[in-house]
Amino acid sequence: MGGTIANRFLKCPETGITHRNTYRISKVPQNALSRNRPRVAHVTPWYLPHLGGLERHVEALSSGIKAFDSVILTPRMPGTAAVESPAPNVRIHRFGPTKFPDATPSGAFGRYREWVPRFERLWNLRGLLRDTRFDVLHVHRPPIMELAYLAAKWGTVGALRPLARRFNRLRVRNVPRVFTDHGFFVHPYPISGLNMAWFMEWALTEFQHVICVERAGFSRATEMQRRDPSAFSAQVQYIPQPIDTDLFRPAPPPDSGDLIVGYTGRWERDGMSLLAQMAEVRTPGVQFLVSGGATEKDLARYGPGFQRAGVRILPNIQDMNRLSEFYRGIHVIVDFYRGDGTGRSVLEAMASGRPAIRIRSRDTHPVVDGETGILVDSDVESISSVLRELVGRREEVAEMGRRARSIVEQEYGFGTVLSKVEQVYRTCLSTP
Numbered sequence: 500m501g502g503t504i505a506n507r508f509l510k511c512p513e514t515g516i517t518h519r520n521t522y523r524i525s526k527v528p529q530n531a532l533s534r535n536r537p538r539v540a541h542v543t544p545w546y547l548p549h550l551g552g553l554e555r556h557v558e559a560l561s562s563g564i565k566a567f568d569s570v571i572l573t574p575r576m577p578g579t580a581a582v583e584s585p586a587p588n589v590r591i592h593r594f595g596p597t598k599f600p601d602a603t604p605s606g607a608f609g610r611y612r613e614w615v616p617r618f619e620r621l622w623n624l625r626g627l628l629r630d631t632r633f634d635v636l637h638v639h640r641p642p643i644m645e646l647a648y649l650a651a652k653w654g655t656v657g658a659l660r661p662l663a664r665r666f667n668r669l670r671v672r673n674v675p676r677v678f679t680d681h682g683f684f685v686h687p688y689p690i691s692g693l694n695m696a697w698f699m700e701w702a703l704t705e706f707q708h709v710i711c712v713e714r715a716g717f718s719r720a721t722e723m724q725r726r727d728p729s730a731f732s733a734q735v736q737y738i739p740q741p742i743d744t745d746l747f748r749p750a751p752p753p754d755s756g757d758l759i760v761g762y763t764g765r766w767e768r769d770g771m772s773l774l775a776q777m778a779e780v781r782t783p784g785v786q787f788l789v790s791g792g793a794t795e796k797d798l799a800r801y802g803p804g805f806q807r808a809g810v811r812i813l814p815n816i817q818d819m820n821r822l823s824e825f826y827r828g829i830h831v832i833v834d835f836y837r838g839d840g841t842g843r844s845v846l847e848a849m850a851s852g853r854p855a856i857r858i859r860s861r862d863t864h865p866v867v868d869g870e871t872g873i874l875v876d877s878d879v880e881s882i883s884s885v886l887r888e889l890v891g892r893r894e895e896v897a898e899m900g901r902r903a904r905s906i907v908e909q910e911y912g913f914g915t916v917l918s919k920v921e922q923v924y925r926t927c928l929s930t931p
Contacts, residue, residue: 552843675927684716713840715862749852761829766797770835854899
C-alpha cells in the first residue's frame with residue numbers, strides 16, 4: 500500500500516455535513532486480474548454515477564474487448580467504492596480526494612480554491628500509475644484539462660501553455676500511450692472563443708496513437724500532420740464509438756397522440772438552454788421526455804423550468820436496460836449542441852430506430868438531413884417549426900428511424916468497432 504495523503508475536509512452539498520477524508524494510494528491487487536494477459540489502463544475523468552457517454556464508452560471498451568484486462572482509473576465520487584470489479588476482466592480504481600460533481604465553490608476565491616483538489620487528484624493519479632502494472636496507457640481525457648482551457652482563455656499569459664502541457668503529461672514506464680479524442684479536436688472555437696490548436700498539437704506529439712471518434716476531428720488531426728509530418732508522429736485513426744446494437748434495438752414507436760421528443764445528454768452540455776426554451780414554448784402536439792446526466796446544480800438551474808405540462812424528467816438513468824426503454828418510449832431524439840460531431844446518446848437512440856434532430860454544423864454524421872434526422876438552426880422558431888411538421892408525419896419519422904438504425908448498425912456496432920480498437924492495442928504491444 501502507498502502512503503497516506505493528508506487529511507482534507509469536504510462539505511457534502513446534499514447534507515451540509517463536513518467530512519474528514521484521508522486518502523491512500525494503494526496498488527490494484529494484481530491477482531484480481533489475469534497475470535498472463537495484456538492489461539490496459541484507462542484514464543478517464545468520470546465513471547458512474549455521473550452519467551454520460553464517456554462512461555459508457557470506456558465501459559464498452561473495457562468489458563467488450565475480452566482478450567485484454569482493463570484497469571479504469573477515475574476520480575473518487577460520493578457513493579462509490581474505492582475499488583470495484585464490474586466484470587471479470589475489469590477493475591475500477593478510484594482515487595481521491597472525493598469529487599462532488601456540483602461542488603465548485605462560488606466567487607473568485609472559491610474558484611481559485613477548487614484548483615487545490617484538482618492538483619491533489621493529479622498527484623494521486625500519478626502515484627496510482629506508478630503502483631499499477633499495465634501494458635498500454637489509454638487516456639480518454641487529459642487529467643487536468645481545466646488548465647489547458649484556462650491557458651486558452653488567458654492566451655496572453657505565456658507561461659500557462661507550457662504548464663498545461665507539463666501537468667497533463669503522465670510520466671509512466673516505457674509503455675505505449677493511446678489517446679481517444681471525444682470531441683476535443685472538434686472544439687467549437689468560434690462558439691467558445693477558446694483556440695485549443697496548440698494543445699491539440701501537443702497531443703499529436705505526446706501519444707503514439709490518437710483515436711478520433713468524430714470524422715471532423717480525424718480530418719483536423721490529419722490536416723495538422725500534413726502541415727508538419729516530422730513534428731507530429733502519432734498514428735491517427737478514425738474509430739467511431741462502439742454502440743451495443745443488441746441492447747439498443749428497434750421497437751415500434753410509442754402509441755401516443757403527441758410526438759414524444761427525448762433528450763439524454765449531459766445537462767451542462769452546450770444547447771441545454773435551447774431545450775429549456777423549447778419546453779417553455781409548448782409546441783402543440785409535442786411532449787418532452789428529458790433524461791441525461793444532471794448534477795444537483797443542474798437540477799436547481801433547469802428543473803423548475805421543466806415543471807410544466809407536456810414535460811417529464813427522468814434524470815440520471817444508469818441501468819442500461821432502462822435507458823434502452825427510454826429510447827423506445829420516444830419518437831425522436833434531440834441534441835442542440837452547436838459544434839461538430841454526434842454524441843453517444845444520439846447514436847444509441849438512432850440504434851433504437853429513432854431519428855435525430857440536431858443543430859447544423861460542419862460535421863453532423865451520421866445525422867443526415869431528411870435521411871436519418873433533421874438539421875435545424877440554433878433558434879427556437881426553427882426547431883418549433885420542424886416539430887410542428889413532424890407531428891403529422893409519423894410514417895416519415897418512422898422511416899428516418901429505420902435508416903438511422905441501419906447506418907449505426909453498419910458503422911458503430913460492437914463487432915466492427917471493438918475489433919479496430921483491439922488492433923490498436925495489439926499494434927502497441929508489437930511495436931518496440
